[in-house]
Amino acid sequence: MNPATRPTEIVSSAHDRVYRGLRTRIMLGQIAPGEALTLRGIGKEFEVSMTPAREAVRRLVAEGALSMSSSGRVQTPELSNERIEELAALRSLIEVELASRALPRAHMALIDRLQTINGTIAEVVRDRDAVGYIRSNLEFHRTLYLRAQAPAMLAMAETVWLQLGPTMRALYGRLRRSEAPQFHRLIIAALKAGDEPGLRLAVRSDVTQGLKMLAS
Amino acid sequence: MNPATRPTEIVSSAHDRVYRGLRTRIMLGQIAPGEALTLRGIGKEFEVSMTPAREAVRRLVAEGALSMSSSGRVQTPELSNERIEELAALRSLIEVELASRALPRAHMALIDRLQTINGTIAEVVRDRDAVGYIRSNLEFHRTLYLRAQAPAMLAMAETVWLQLGPTMRALYGRLRRSEAPQFHRLIIAALKAGDEPGLRLAVRSDVTQGLKMLAS
DNA sequence: ATCCGCGTAATGTGATCACAAATCGGGGCG
């Protein structure tokens, strides 16, 4: 609390801890759409003052992960159907490109890793663990896209995930599925075969699939 | 994230004035790549304390418009060639989609407006006014994309412009051109004809054209 | 019972301060 009393640990700055904490919580859908947050509440939870809390919140607002009313009140955004469609289209555009760039760099170790993650997904789906599902699903995509060696594109994709986080939870909550995602298997098959058109189609399908039914 | 999505703000708060001031300056390339900024300096310039200056800077860092060293020092980023290529690819992906969505909504008034802006571009090019060129060029694109009715996509595109701002200036400074951009005329022609493939190609060419020679 | 006001509590904003770390300068040593 008091800077003088805090031990001199090698620790990332306060606002960064707050930022990362809130970010993963939002991206994993652990905050419901429309839920309100207060600076003092955040500061209390992370044991910091208002200043780092405000900076973390401002950053998340800039990234579209939180929305801010004209009075400065902050909450997770409730997305309109039009906005969801836009974000899904953006995911499709960017992630298809990322997958395409990752394809020539994909080797067996990567495919093995993807299959392992897919196994984890099957487990959490069986357990009806929505947060675990979102986490594993994002890990699957991120693992693939990291091979593209395109940090700016990956950052853009993650920003889109962030904006979709709260509604994603709502989606997978109502989704009655019991099997591992079929499109992930198609992605892996296309990677193995070096089939770029097939990969692009599989990624686009995987990205679009779930979000379509949210617009109903 | 961008002014279009921000709710109606009656009075601009201090940090917002600082943010917008720095943002347009960066996007127009009025700050050289690698130029350093200090919080106290910014605060003094905008006649505010460090607090709003810090918030504005943090927001711009989150958007990739500024880079921050581990010690917290802030400066405009010096982009590597790989990153420039990535950002150009992102511009191409997003803006082609925006243009495509704007096409069915484009009517004569819009085309007239675009032609007027193109005339302005011809003027500033004749005067060797780099900042004026960037401003008019962005206005051309934004005017077209606003018709797409896709605020999330437009925000993404503007974020990419922001990241390219400082290097854009360097590019157009060394570019020895004296005529209005040819691809803008192709865009307008495709809009008039309702030719979607032609429009997509023209936008992609316009976006890629300039940035390619920066990677030399 | 419902709706409207009003007062209190809560919240965001911005300024200021203390502190630690980094940066830059000059002076001394090799």
Place this chain on the structure above:
DNA sequence: CGCCCCGATTTGTGATCACATTACGCGGAT
């Protein structure tokens, strides 16, 4: 003459505070 070290200054960070504004709940009037 060049390099390194050390001190002063600059700079970012985070806490605290005062203030304006907003949201909320309680009470009364219709």
